[in-house]
Amino acid sequence: MSLCPARGCLHVLGSFVCHVDGCEVRLPEHPRRLVVRLAVGEHRMARRLAAACLWPDTDHAARRLRYVLWQLRRLTGEQIIQAGHDAVMLADGVHVDLDEAERLVHRPLSTDTDWSLLACPLLPESDDDEVRAARQRWDRLRLLALERLAHTKLAEGDISGAIDVAGHALGIDPLNEGPHRLLAEANLARHDMATARRVYDDYRADLDHNLGVEPSMEFRRLLRR
Template sequence: MTSSRGRLTKRLKVGRDAGCGPASTASEELDRMAARRNGRGHARPRPQSPQLGHSRRTSLVLLGDFTVCDGTGSPVRLPLAGQRLVALTALHGAPLPRHLAASRLWPHLPSVSARGSLRNAISGLQAACPGLIAADASTVRLADTVDVDIWQREAQALRVLQRDGGDPRAEEPFEGMPLLLPAWEEEWVAVERLRLQELLLYAHEAQAARLLRRGEFALAVAAVYEVLRVDPLRESAAQLLVSAHLAEGNRAQAARCYLEFRGRLHAALGIEPSGDLRKLVAGLLRTGSGQ
């Protein structure tokens, strides 16, 4: 079975500007992510999380509903255009040229009008939440004093995927698969939503595979079901699920899981499981009953 990190090396896409780019390994993506957070092009220290006592930091939540809390933990109401600008700069992760921000947020407007709308959005943010956005004559970015939940979630996922780096935090519980701004329909948000979801799927699979190797079958199965809940047709997850039941000696359950997955795959796409998955259950199923 191909490892989750191996599949990530082949398929994980980076490059937030265009929503596409060269494939990257987990360690390369972590380095790149750290560099993007620093406008000068080199990694700056990762911000401390608010629960560690740095209460003056602003927090930005992008997983689920958009939320900004000031240094006291109180929610801050932002105008709609300001919310879009804050989210765009957070997802970009580095100083964003003003003309690109304007064209991304107001693609239907002439460039002069779009830049004017950007200036108004920046002014509104500086009035509503001073210190949230840093802007100069040519760029706009998220301030260094802002903690962003998606950055922390990405870092956690990448630690799981690059476990051979020896970081003990890779053993931290990794649960849930929240969606990035699920109510937002902008294309630049949708691209990031899919990228993050794919990263989290790989991380859950990597965690499940690690638990399976350690013989922690119940936890492995739970991690696999997190993946299948999001993508019921993901064959790599189905393969892990069948493998976990076989390793525990639950052959009937392994066969049932295979047949259920095969049924979903055939109903949705009209195709059969791969040879690798079929080999796992070879000998368990009667001739003509689903192989």
């Protein structure tokens, strides 16, 4: 995990970790859920909505939210969360690794790019609906970024790097053709026809079993060449 550049730091890629002034702070369940919602969303929520998200079936949600905010102030000062009369929000200057990663996917990627954040899923053990939606969006973004990076590495002759990146992309969505085609192309570039063919055949079998369709004509033409 990289050194956090800010006094307050939230890691949501992989496991959830909260740092304040360089020290890890373990949050109870409901304070953690509120912080996670803010970290993976717009970083600001109306108090009414925050209370309803945490306790959808109770008449005392607003009072419980006040207690959660008190817990957060006690544990983190105001380095992570700030609360106004109408809204709760991440404190100014809080570093969220997901924000850093999303900036990375929109930048040009070169062969020396540190792409370790792109290999990390978003809170994979969480079953929160908002986290699931954010995870699906993050997976789409990082899959496309990893494909671009693998193409770049392959074009510049870094075959092993292209294989490594394509392998991580493949793990995000095993039925997406792009990573499989890149993996086959990289193996063809090192004259390993057997492995390239095995990549194609395994993908074709999975695709037929799960969706009842064939790989694209472009993928088939790649193997014929």
